[in-house]
Amino acid sequence: MHGQPATALQTAAAPPVIAVVGPTGSGKSDLAVSLALELNGEVINADSMQFYRGMDIGTAKITDAERRGVPHHLLDILDVTEEASVSDFQQQARALIGDIHARGKRAILAGGSGLYVRAALDVLEFPGTDPDIRRRLEVELETAGPAPLRQRLEAVDPVSAGRLGDARRIVRALEVFELTGRPFSSFMPAREYFQPAVQIGLEVDRELLRERLALRVHAMVDRGLLEEVRRLDAAGLRNGRTAPRALGYAQFLRVLDGTSSLEQATDETIIATRQFARRQLTWFRADPRVIWLDWQDPALVARAAALCRTAPVPPPP
Template identity: 35%
Template sequence: MLIVICGATATGKSGLAIAIAQRLNAEIISADSRQIYREFDIATAKVSSSELALVPHHLVSTYDPNCTVTAAQYQTQAQALIDKFQVRGMTPLLVGGTGLYIKSVVKGMKIPRVPPQMDLRSQLTNLGQGQCYQILQHLDREATMKIHANDAIRTIRALEVYYVTGQTISSQQGEYPPSYPILQIGLDCESLDVLTHRIKQRTQQMLELGWEDEVKYLGTKYGWDLPLLDTLGYAEMRQYIQGEISLAEAIDLTIVHTRQFAKRQRTWFASIPEIEWFDSNDPILLDRVWARVQQFCKTV
């Protein structure tokens, strides 16, 4: 069995997951594409050391920030952990907001095992999206039925897979869902005003925890061109540190960008019919979710 707890940022996934895991005597597998990196802690809302002491977490602070973790790598490690727990008779919790990570596991996505080829990507980028898309239409017309003509990232990825493996990305994709039962719990704020308030609170907490110092440290240690420093919460603070904007602007931009990110997450998860939704602002949320988990565990 597997229990998934997913949803947009700032909906309280981590706190709920820890409470459920404690009741189940279970462990948590993170599904967060930035918390998987070491030292990126505050602006990713990574679980604290005290929370880690309550429930073991996996795939948190696993890789150095200058590594690139692919969805295929994540999938392999997450599936191995799930298999290990099930052999021990344990039902793990898969928790996070990175939709692709969760989908790779619950749908058993077949993902080409091709790591990023930076030189090739640079060459393709220099060709321009128009020409790259024309090449892809010639090599893999099936892929262009799913990739928009303006989607440069997916176009280049499809070409990258073809040139590395000699096979189209379409021929290497598909879904092979796992045989074990899966319960997917989704958390959502029915009120956008409440979600915005939570995002503002989180941003203020980041500041109090040393957000600025963390970004200064990371930029100094790894270089300001580190790709992770161009992600949410790090890019805005980096702009402030480098004198491009004021601190107030960095805070406001982070709030705006986080709201936009949450909207994209909500859109992604809303398209998945298997998810059972709960209001994260419900005063008896834990009781409701725990009752559903108990029901799920009894019926499988």
Template identity: 45%
Template sequence: MSREPAPPLLVIAGPTAAGKSACAVEAALACGGEVVGADSMQLYRGMDIGTGKIRPPEMRGVAHHMIDVWEPEERGSAGRYLRQAREAIAAVHRRGRLPILCGGTGLYIRAVVEGLAEGTARDPAVERELEGRLRREGAARLHAELAARDPAAAARIPPSDRFRLVRALGVCLATGRPFTEIQRQATRPGGYAVRYLCLTRPRERLYRRIERRVEGMFRDGLVDEVARLAPRLGPTAREAIGYRECLRLLAGECTEAEAVAAVQRASRRYAKRQLTWFRAVPGARFVDLEEPDALARILEEARTLARAGA
């Protein structure tokens, strides 16, 4: 008895400002696809300028999903994203079209493709935030938070075991589920036939694009956007690059020039971390968008995958 072929999934990943969104639209137009966002901050409604969210005219009629689905007050998690993204992907498949998972949040992409287990559920950014809180607030405060979210984990992890405390609480925050539940029952892999593309540019060119993009965000009204959203920004949203720096600016803690420089610096560091993440992805194919045949290669990958899944 023959098995059903695995449903296709094209992943277009890469560092911030590389040009992923435009390439995903081109791929969707070429092969009859729909885009599913994989950017942890573009999920939030109203956070448009600072996240570089694609605008309706730029979508060129291509359906986009997993953008503007959460309120700024809500805490994001890989577990919540996984459930919603897989539902969106399944709906695209039912329409007979190719889902294109596009974004730069490596943890969220890995959750969709591989499922969530303790290892895949760990988010380095969340753990860094917790390590900072550990220094400022002390282990007892974090242990009490773990006890509220996962009493079983708190019962077996003493406050003195700081490594396991940060790991367990970090998984709770990243996934929205108890650490012990993640350990006990991992989410299964998505079962997709995946083609994983990572779009890159030479470092100096990428950094120049980042710097110009940040300057454009401030010209386009990023500070006003943050001022409007400030009362509603929850613990996840207020840590987004661009938003935390503008909150400091609005509080009078820095000048606009200093805020611009800080966002540029944080964005360059983030791009470096993203590239480190994607280089570790087995089977990822890297495409330098400065190469003259880059777009043609992306479109051919999309068409090949779409034909295989037809």
């Protein structure tokens, strides 16, 4: 995913962007398709792991039949060896939103990758990168461990140091500081829409979701998740920076290595998926702009469509 810096791409009196958000397994893809059929819309994927070609079973990627003829964008755009980029996604998603609206249709974001959703919807600036700085910091991480890097980050950006636990993100924060002279935390987004938007969140019964996620993982295994991981391993999955961390794929790579059993990998994937769903709920619950609807409401599609139809249309610029 490569592109130029994002620019405002609103058309005159364009309708608000629609985003369908919520935890994994809550039915976001189905609702997005139903809304697209109701509102003459097109769907833009905002699940970072569904960017990858071949990662179909383990990401619960929507099938051609499930799309019901609705155009879907930003699915299957990366090889598993490539790294997903939030800033590139921002540029591509905003270009698509502008194009969809220019054709008189509704743009509908669907996905549970919270930062990617915000990148498309919110005023959010991304600092650049420097491969030389990144490489030097990564070598330091490998040789000395994360403690010295964290200590250095605490001195220049205590906010990020207190928030970031992952070593890769600590490296990124230090890279940004060296490159820009600004703390990484200064680039954090405000809750301010880049262009008008309406976010619909799917409110779930948490115990029922836990059961559904377990059943879904077992269904993935029955459909051939291990074989999918085996094919992707041969295609270089382990060489990627993003793809091999996807739920299920890391666990089932260990089965291929002989260090885990199929049953153990399945159980670990269920646990990891439930934990991920909790983190997603925490993320989206923190945004007061999300309008929550019951995922099991028989009138869900009608209610969501009504919200999208009545969302205020901004005046032409």
